[in-house]
Amino acid sequence: MIKALRGTKDILPDEIGLWQYIESSGRDIFNIYGYKEIKTPVIEDASLFIRSIGDATDIVQKEMYVFSDRGGRSIALRPEATASIVRAYIENSLFQAGGVSKLFYIGPMFRSERPQQGRQRQFYQIGVEAIGSDNPLIDAEVVALAAGFLEQLGIKKFHIKLNSLGCQKDKISVMERHKKSFKPYLEKLCETCKGRFDKNVLRIFDCKEPSCKTIAENIAVESALCGDCADHFEKVKKGLDIIGIEYAVDYKIVRGLDYYTKTVFEITQNDLGAKDAICAGGRYNNLIKELDGNDTPAIGFAFGMERLALALEKGSMPHALRPRANVFVAVAGEGFCGEAFKLLYSLRRSGIAGEIDYDTKSLKAQMRKAEKLGAKFVVILGEEEIKNKKVIVRDMENHSQKEVELEKIIIELRR
Ligand code: HAM
DSSP, X not given: OXXXXXXXXXXXXXXXXXXXXXXXXXXXXXXXXXXXXOOOOSEXXXXXXXXXXXXXXXXXXXXXXXXXXXXXXEEEEOSOSHHHHHHHHHHTTGGGGOSOEEEEEEEEEEOOOOOBTTBOSEEEEEEEEEESOOOHHHHHHHXXXXXXXXXXXXXXXXXXXXXXXXXXXXXXXXXXXXXXXXXXXXXXXXXXXXHHHHHOGGGGGGOOOHHHHHHHHHSOOOOOOOHHHHHHHHHHHHHHXXXXXXOEEOTTOOOSSXXXXXXXXXXXXXXXXXXXXEEEEEEOTTHHHHXXXXXXXXXXXXXXXXXXXXXXXXXXXXXXXXXXXXEEEEEXXXXXXXXXXXXXXXXXXXXXXXXXXXXXXXXXXXHHHHHHHTOSEEEEEOHHHHHTXXXXXXXXTTOOEEEXXXXXXXXXXXX
16 A cells, blocks of 8 residues: 655644634734735755755755756755745845735645654645844734734743844854854764864754753853844844733754844744744845845744644644534435435525435434534424425524424524
């Protein structure tokens, strides 16, 4: 039997209600904040990600799915969407509209990681990008939007960790400081991290080797921002304070992608265990220029949708997410199937979700089926009723039933 590839999953009909709930809640709140949806291809020129995410990162070095197409081009399955959106922003001259381009996206991403709960090789992200402003209040707005999305979903027990990596110059001095801190432990680092020490010391913080993790956890890190970036970060924090969003500053939030500058943040959630980052984001003020666009500042975030679904399943999942039939049409005798079919058709045409079981013979079995489907009402058609142009409507919640004229059934059910 051919099975789904390791690290990929079918999202089955029983689970889809949860996914649709996440998507529609996202669409609602993004709309309120002025974001419009964008869809970009899942395949891109591999160099887009190598140039933006960085060739020393885990994503590019170990996790990206890259293949040569028939024309010999190097193609990647997108490991994330920010680079694709920046490409689309430049290619389609979205900057011509002026102001801030506020975009959101929902879709699959691909990373060849070791699969475990909440970590897959094909996973879904829901995220936003605000391109065109360096105003610190935009940073506060973006963080507030991420928190608001979680609140709207009913996900609690989340924590926002905030940091600023500063401008390009600051990043260099931050790296120098980190190099100094890691130097005494150089021999104890894994082989990959020894390479990272020279190439990009920040990546040591992403290492999953236990010994490197312990070293990274124990070194002391302080902020090293220039005056402008320190002022920007103060204003971001003040913006969040004004609207009462709680956060903790954590200088060890360095992010696993190279394009970040200034504000970076991660949101963790208690119910997720080791894979607890439910959302991550930050500013990438140099990326648009680096990808041959104008010098344009930007900021965004992405949530992992599997992790959102997991948090909802473990915590306060809103009830009634299962798709349910409002009305079940039951027949007391095979001869009335035609009448039932016609009634069901008119119910559905007037927007009432209805179901029938064409194959079950006994009324008792049909009632059981109606219960299983969570139907609110069962409409029963029998010989007597057809003759009198009436049906029986049974309220499945309070177990009462009454006769209703066939003509008035839609009005009655709507009521
Ligand atoms: P990221 O931290 O690589 O950032 O991913 C964002 C989120 O995607 C993570 O916090 C996690 O919830 C989820 N995620 C990542 N990898 C996996 C995986 N293998 N399985 C399941 N979930 C996963 C980015 O992708 C940036 N593009 C975010 C961003 C947008 N920054 C600015 N704008």
